[in-house]
Amino acid sequence: VSSGINAEYGRPQEMRKLKCELGISEGADGSALVEQGYTKVLVSVFGPHECANRNTRNHERAIISCSYNLASFGSAIRKKKMNTDKKSTEVGVMIQNTFEAAVMLEKFPKSQIDIYVQVLQGDGGERCVAINATTLALINAGIPMKDYVCACAATVYQDSVLLDINNLEESSRGPLFMLAVMPRTDSIVQLQLDHRLHNDHLDKVVKETIQGCRDIQVLLDRQVKEWTVEAAAAYEIKPRV
Amino acid sequence: YQRRVRAPHKRTRVIASQDEDLEKHIVTPGDVITQNLDFMKSHGTMLGNDNISSTVAGAIHKVDKLVSVRSVSSRYRGEVGDIVVGRVTEVQQKKWKVDCGSRLDCQLQLSSVYLPGNVLRRKNLNDELMMREYFAEGDLICAEVSEVGNLDGMLKIHMRTHEKYGKLPEGVLIKVPSVLIKRSKLHFHRLPCNATVILGSNGFVWVGPHFVPDQPIEVVSMTLRETIARLVNVIKALVAYGVQLFDTIILTGYDISLKYKVKELLKSEVMEHIAQESYEHSQHQTL
Numbered sequence A: 001v002s003s004g005i006n007a008e009y010g011r012p013q014e015m016r017k018l019k020c021e022l023g024i025s026e027g028a029d030g031s032a033l034v035e036q037g038y039t040k041v042l043v044s045v046f047g048p049h050e051c052a053n054r055n056t057r058n059h060e061r062a063i064i065s066c067s068y069n070l071a072s073f074g075s076a077i078r079k080k081k082m083n084t085d086k087k088s089t090e091v092g093v094m095i096q097n098t099f100e101a102a103v104m105l106e107k108f109p110k111s112q113i114d115i116y117v118q119v120l121q122g123d124g125g126e127r128c129v130a131i132n133a134t135t136l137a138l139i140n141a142g143i144p145m146k147d148y149v150c151a152c153a154a155t156v157y158q159d160s161v162l163l164d165i166n167n168l169e170e171s172s173r174g175p176l177f178m179l180a181v182m183p184r185t186d187s188i189v190q191l192q193l194d195h196r197l198h199n200d201h202l203d204k205v206v207k208e209t210i211q212g213c214r215d216i217q218v219l220l221d222r223q224v225k226e227w228t229v230e231a232a233a234a235y236e237i238k239p240r241v
Numbered sequence B: 001y002q003r004r005v006r007a008p009h010k011r012t013r014v015i016a017s018q019d020e021d022l023e024k025h026i027v028t029p030g031d032v033i034t035q036n037l038d039f040m041k042s043h044g045t046m047l048g049n050d051n052i053s054s055t056v057a058g059a060i061h062k063v064d065k066l067v068s069v070r071s072v073s074s075r076y077r078g079e080v081g082d083i084v085v086g087r088v089t090e091v092q093q094k095k096w097k098v099d100c101g102s103r104l105d106c107q108l109q110l111s112s113v114y115l116p117g118n119v120l121r122r123k124n125l126n127d128e129l130m131m132r133e134y135f136a137e138g139d140l141i142c143a144e145v146s147e148v149g150n151l152d153g154m155l156k157i158h159m160r161t162h163e164k165y166g167k168l169p170e171g172v173l174i175k176v177p178s179v180l181i182k183r184s185k186l187h188f189h190r191l192p193c194n195a196t197v198i199l200g201s202n203g204f205v206w207v208g209p210h211f212v213p214d215q216p217i218e219v220v221s222m223t224l225r226e227t228i229a230r231l232v233n234v235i236k237a238l239v240a241y242g243v244q245l246f247d248t249i250i251l252t253g254y255d256i257s258l259k260y261k262v263k264e265l266l267k268s269e270v271m272e273h274i275a276q277e278s279y280e281h282s283q284h285q286t287l
Helices: A086-102 A126-140 A199-234 B020-025 B125-129 B222-240 B247-257 B262-266 B268-286
Strands: A018-022 A030-036 A039-050 A063-070 A111-121 A150-157 A160-163 A176-182 A187-194 B032-034 B045-047 B052-054 B058-063 B066-071 B083-091 B095-099 B106-109 B140-148 B155-158 B172-175 B188-190 B195-199 B204-209
Touching (some): A030 A126, A063 A086, A063 A126, A111 A126, A126 A150, A176 A199, B032 B066, B195 B247, B222 B247, B222 B268
Parallel strands (some): B106 B155
Antiparallel strands (some): A030 A039, A039 A111, A150 A176, B045 B052, B058 B066, B083 B095, B095 B106
16 A cells, blocks of 8 residues: 555555566666556566576477575664575475466577566565566566556555555555466466465455456556667668558 | 775667557467467477467467567577687587577588688598597687488588688687677677677677787777777676667767777666667667
């Protein structure tokens, strides 16, 4: 919920300000920086390229390898441990599973797509912003996908659903419900729930979260279309209808 | 003491007129292209629920009954006859694996390589054991695409003649979006300023001294190093502003850049100036 305004002030479904930019890392095939509120995530994508590891290579489709990392300066308390911890590996695997459903992997047998997620500033909803940024980075790299994958998190506070919660709201012991959705077909690609959610609230939480994902897709699409038009004009890619 | 911080340059379109209809025909993943299922689906499209939708961000291309989406960014795909510059990544039993910026590494068979001394003969066991003497991991080579794999798109490359293809000596490699390399008959350019530029169709551009493969080259002089560095910066300036690369435009850019020092060519205003003027100059020449 934007700038900590919670249900008491009557704007529960308002989401944080979203800013995004494509092509920010020049060395990568695709990259994107997405900011939702104060949470900033940078994703770089490399590929599809030759899969170096013979053991993980798949003859029928590409494999995705995802690495999620929270920068040491990214949270309120400086993270001292520089090695990847269990939580980061788990989020990496979660993002990999999410995109295995959306990316058309059968087009690139024996290849590998690397996704590097770097959380520069974490203020709640890092996994959601990571998924949104990964979608943009994959589009920037020209990797074919069935649809956008947009993610949104929600919680329930005093019987109303709060969307896109920040760190302060996350620290209240309410449920943390995250959905990653392909908005054009409303298909749920990923679902994560932390703490406990009462069955009575489930329907409305799902409904509001899917609507939140649809709203995010509109904003992301606007930026992607702007980038595509500019790049098509620069590279002289002309449509023919 | 003055802190010099370079502001990031925003890529601006050098093309004067923009097609107003461009925006109408731009699609993004998931966008519906047409509800008519009679069309044949090509690159960048997929069958959605009762419609044909896009899988990439790009421009719609409809020719008769074939519909496809031209992606705005993608890896080099490769066609038979393309000249590519690549880096050897692996030495395998009877072939080398070469990275040329495509989806899979290219294959260079031992049987399609000229041996030192311009010899093309049937390779025996001894040659197989000596493979690393010809090309080792990390070497840069220039070759031609002979085959594109049907199922996976893996490229097979070969060296057709001895004079141009082979291991590249000391020089500079720049990686450029492959879409910016203009298709032409010649990719190997011996420029009058004593440098050679190889415009690989895969977007790998090599700039270096004149050479003949397998013959040792003399130590590169200071002036020639400066020329090579200047050419590299000119190419980077053209690429930053989305200008298509071919030999005459690089030479034009080089001539325009002569009034600046080589290191000044990295400033964004200078890059913009070179790109703009080179582009306009090339437009005038074609008219």
